[in-house]
Amino acid sequence: MTEEELKNLQKAARKARRIATEKAGELHDLVEDRLPAAYEEIPDIAKQTYDSCKAWADAEAAYQAAESGAAGER
Numbered sequence: 001m002t003e004e005e006l007k008n009l010q011k012a013a014r015k016a017r018r019i020a021t022e023k024a025g026e027l028h029d030l031v032e033d034r035l036p037a038a039y040e041e042i043p044d045i046a047k048q049t050y051d052s053c054k055a056w057a058d059a060e061a062a063y064q065a066a067e068s069g070a071a072g073e074r
Helices: 003-034 037-073
Strands: none
Touching: 003 037
16 A cells, blocks of 8 residues: 555545544534434434444544554565
């Protein structure tokens, strides 16, 4: 794997983490500020949060695997 490819994986993992953090913030705001009146929003926001956290975990795992592989090649 090239250094450029490794950097792209790292960038993707960082972007996915940022998105997951934003979604977690939205879920937190729902719980703290708008419940119980906005209870119907729970499934949608929870699903978005779960999906974005899963995307981050997958991107981070791909980056870590590539980084470990690249370290072994050196």
